[in-house]
Amino acid sequence: MTPQKPHNGQLATEWPSDWMRAVLGVFTLRALEPGASYGYAIIAELEANGLGTVKGGTLYPLLSRYEASGFVSVEWRPGDGGPGRKYFSLTEQGRIELDRTRSEWLRFATIGSDFLNTARTVGTDTP
Amino acid sequence: MTTSMTDDTWIESFTVELRLRRVSGPAIGDAIASVREFIADSGQSAEEAFGSARDYAASLELPTAGAREQAIRTVLLPVLGLFTFLIFSLASTARFDRDLILVSVPQLLVLAIPVVLIVLFIFPFYPRAVVRQRWLPAALLLAAGISGALAALMAPTSAEDAWLVGSASPLLIGTAAILVILSAIGTVVTLRSHDDDEIVAPSHAHYDAQRPRNGRLLRIAVNWLFPFMAVIIFTMSWVFSLVTP
Numbered sequence A: 001m002t003p004q005k006p007h008n009g010q011l012a013t014e015w016p017s018d019w020m021r022a023v024l025g026v027f028t029l030r031a032l033e034p035g036a037s038y039g040y041a042i043i044a045e046l047e048a049n050g051l052g053t054v055k056g057g058t059l060y061p062l063l064s065r066y067e068a069s070g071f072v073s074v075e076w077r078p079g080d081g082g083p084g085r086k087y088f089s090l091t092e093q094g095r096i097e098l099d100r101t102r103s104e105w106l107r108f109a110t111i112g113s114d115f116l117n118t119a120r121t122v123g124t125d126t127p
Numbered sequence B: 001m002t003t004s005m006t007d008d009t010w011i012e013s014f015t016v017e018l019r020l021r022r023v024s025g026p027a028i029g030d031a032i033a034s035v036r037e038f039i040a041d042s043g044q045s046a047e048e049a050f051g052s053a054r055d056y057a058a059s060l061e062l063p064t065a066g067a068r069e070q071a072i073r074t075v076l077l078p079v080l081g082l083f084t085f086l087i088f089s090l091a092s093t094a095r096f097d098r099d100l101i102l103v104s105v106p107q108l109l110v111l112a113i114p115v116v117l118i119v120l121f122i123f124p125f126y127p128r129a130v131v132r133q134r135w136l137p138a139a140l141l142l143a144a145g146i147s148g149a150l151a152a153l154m155a156p157t158s159a160e161d162a163w164l165v166g167s168a169s170p171l172l173i174g175t176a177a178i179l180v181i182l183s184a185i186g187t188v189v190t191l192r193s194h195d196d197d198e199i200v201a202p203s204h205a206h207y208d209a210q211r212p213r214n215g216r217l218l219r220i221a222v223n224w225l226f227p228f229m230a231v232i233i234f235t236m237s238w239v240f241s242l243v244t245p
Helices: A017-031 A039-048 A056-068 A092-123 B007-020 B025-042 B046-050 B053-059 B067-095 B105-122 B125-132 B135-153 B168-192 B202-210 B214-223 B225-243
Strands: A072-077 A085-090 B100-103 B164-167
Touching (some): A017 A039, A017 A056, A017 A092, A039 A056, A039 A085, A039 B025, A056 A072, A056 A085, A056 B025, A056 B046, A056 B053, A085 B025, B007 B025, B007 B046, B007 B053, B025 B046, B025 B202, B046 B053, B067 B100, B067 B105, B067 B168, B067 B225, B100 B168, B105 B135, B164 B168, B168 B214, B168 B225, B214 B225
Antiparallel strands (some): A072 A085, B100 B164
16 A cells, blocks of 8 residues: 555644544554555555544554554565565454444444534524 | 654663563564654654653553563562672671671661662562662662661671671571572573563564574573672682681
């Protein structure tokens, strides 16, 4: 996978950090869904999709936890004279976790959106 | 930290932080390689990308292997060995003097200070604090030195003033035995550690079997340093007693 640059002329959006903290896990698993990838490429992928810039110091601890829980497996591939790259790929357990959190999130987002949109009409009754 | 640091300095303190958390050598090597990979890819500095080395080391939550064994090997055994060796040296001088060891109660209390400081190493927080606070090792050494000097000043001059009067020989044999036992424990711990201390780059991790054994032999030899020095001290005291009338 090659890192994608953000779309020209469109600044990457910065989302509130507590929102990102909540969903970075499922986003990261999603970024690995098409195939194995490495730290910087995952960050570039999220950025290219308008999800803001994630710091290495935020992503790696998450990947390290996922590695410990068996959601991702790792493989070092030699670089061209560089330090080499650590590739992360989804395990079967990681795919199950992605499917679970994705459907949960989508359900939550739908319910949340419905509530946000209907709340306005309810609020007009207050004197 | 307010000053910006170079990536090498950052990686150095990151390594120290992981060491303090007792992360195994290969896991440290892996974490460092990931940092190098990321800063090469992103063009950011290590501090920009990962924040403070201490916080990042903590956030990785890497497994800590054999924390107790490592504490015993790196801190407790050497300090205990040094203390036993010092008593052995005193006893071996006394052995060829009058073969008498005179001890008073205040002297024992003063000598108990370094013993308590050594026993504290059993708790994991203590060695960590000693390594983190730069003035602490110096303070410890000073405390041990002062208590030793005070104990020497308080030494009773005659057997009547002493609380304990003993022959130097049992103490000599006892401390020699302790030194050998400590070295044996150290050797066992070293052999069981599977060279897990060495920081290895992830790409070399599976060449373990081919690595030279010299480093390991040296680390086993280091365990026997105090018994070796004890033999030298004993021989010197003996030769000295022969040449002085």
